[in-house]
Amino acid sequence: MRFIKNTFLLPLLILLALSAYAQEFPPSPNPPRLVNDYTGTLTPDEWQTLESKLTAYNDSTSTQISIVILSTTYDYPISQYAFQLGEKWGIGRKEKNNGALILVAKDDREVFIATGYGLEGAIPDALAKRIVEMQIVPAFKQGQFYRGLNEATDTMMKLAAGEYTADDLKPPFPYELVIIIGVFILITLTGIYASYRQAKRFAKTNGIDLHTAWRMINAARRVQSGSWGSFSSGRGSFGGSSSRGFGGFGGGSFGGGGAGGRW
Amino acid sequence: MKKWIIIGTLVLLGVLIYRFAVRGYNNMVTLQEAVSKAWSDVETQYQRRLDLVQNLVNTVKGYADFEKSTLTQVVEARAKATQVTVDPQNLTPEKLREFQSAQSEMSSALSRLLVVVERYPDLKANQNFLELQAQLEGTENRIAVSRNKFNDTAREYNTFIRRFPQNILAGWFGFASKAYFEADKEASKAPKVEF
Numbered sequence: 052m053r054f055i056k057n058t059f060l061l062p063l064l065i066l067l068a069l070s071a072y073a074q075e076f077p078p079s080p081n082p083p084r085l086v087n088d089y090t091g092t093l094t095p096d097e098w099q100t101l102e103s104k105l106t107a108y109n110d111s112t113s114t115q116i117s118i119v120i121l122s123t124t125y126d127y128p129i130s131q132y133a134f135q136l137g138e139k140w141g142i143g144r145k146e147k148n149n150g151a152l153i154l155v156a157k158d159d160r161e162v163f164i165a166t167g168y169g170l171e172g173a174i175p176d177a178l179a180k181r182i183v184e185m186q187i188v189p190a191f192k193q194g195q196f197y198r199g200l201n202e203a204t205d206t207m208m209k210l211a212a213g214e215y216t217a218d219d220l221k222p223p224f225p226y227e228l229v230i231i232i233g234v235f236i237l238i239t240l241t242g243i244y245a246s247y248r249q250a251k252r253f254a255k256t257n258g259i260d261l262h263t264a265w266r267m268i269n270a271a272r273r274v275q276s277g278s279w280g281s282f283s284s285g286r287g288s289f290g291g292s293s294s295r296g297f298g299g300f301g302g303g304s305f306g307g308g309g310a311g312g313r314w
Numbered sequence: 315m316k317k318w319i320i321i322g323t324l325v326l327l328g329v330l331i332y333r334f335a336v337r338g339y340n341n342m343v344t345l346q347e348a349v350s351k352a353w354s355d356v357e358t359q360y361q362r363r364l365d366l367v368q369n370l371v372n373t374v375k376g377y378a379d380f381e382k383s384t385l386t387q388v389v390e391a392r393a394k395a396t397q398v399t400v401d402p403q404n405l406t407p408e409k410l411r412e413f414q415s416a417q418s419e420m421s422s423a424l425s426r427l428l429v430v431v432e433r434y435p436d437l438k439a440n441q442n443f444l445e446l447q448a449q450l451e452g453t454e455n456r457i458a459v460s461r462n463k464f465n466d467t468a469r470e471y472n473t474f475i476r477r478f479p480q481n482i483l484a485g486w487f488g489f490a491s492k493a494y495f496e497a498d499k500e501a502s503k504a505p506k507v508e509f
Contacts, residue, residue, distance in 0.1 A: 130455050130458075131455075131458055131459075131462075134455070134458075134459050134462075135462070176448060176449070176451070176452035177445070177448050177449075180448060305459065306456055306459055306460070307359075307452070307455040307456030307457070307458065307459035307460070308452065308455075308456070309452075309455070310448070310451070310452070
């Protein structure tokens, strides 16, 4: 009995717990988005306005402010849910932890602003509390979710402005690319030099001038291996964030900063 | 000739075992350091709470007619919690339970105090008090997060040292498994200070 319990029941329980866990936390959005409304509260226009505003802010400052609207946070206190979701998705840059998450649990009528480690200085708990109580809660009470979120994000953007810059968002110098091109050029030059030597020898042994020999050698080579050189070059992507749309979360971490409220 | 093959095989085997031991040992050290760091984060947050409680007690003391018994309980619980410290190298379940019970005694004394405060409108409106309340709330959040993170790193470390064949190495070098935080009884929904 004990054996059965240990070998079958325990893994089953763990599996169940894991699947429940997975259900309770939505997976990171794909394609990445900063504003995620799982309840259909925002109209497409409202969503678009918020998304492009926050994406532009991310592009210029590297600070990621994300909004998630859910119906409930299950048995979790909303604060803990917010920290875990933010950590799981990795909102904010990894080195700076400059992410923030505004989590709305609509049916629970609760809201929480979670700030990453790196934003705790710019948006201390007391200010987060004030944003919730003076901007979000009054608007939400009137059912104006967009207005509350819009004003709150404006305030947060102002507070966090100047804290970080997007300088190091520039793609790093592509050393790999330079090396690959260098090797490629070297190979090509070696090939040409080899052909030249061959042509010179050919010219010498057959008593023709170098130019003709060169052309003959190359013609012969082309016949030999027709496909040489007709390689298709793949479209390379070198990191840089595209100007359209949000590029993705950066792996930021949350330590418990922020504040929330009810409406 | 045959002798050399045997010697060669033995040397090769020795080198392989050595490399396995070195890598395993180093991984264990790295993971153990991560656990120690997570533990120091936990202690920092708890320490912060003790400091805030000290300030809170001082603020409340100013109100002459404030119920003495509640205040005394908080002071005593705080004194007790200050004494219990745990060395991250020695994170046994008993030690951790001791730490946790001292801290949760502190939590309940604190929440009793905050309930009593409800009866003192002046105090409730005191700017200093309000600020301390907000900071305490933030600290409770940080404690919960640091505890979660500690459990995660401890789990990673424990899983590593208890797996075969690392468990043999862990036995040789004396790497012991670390205890986890359990959910508090009275605060199964995360430590929460009601305001």
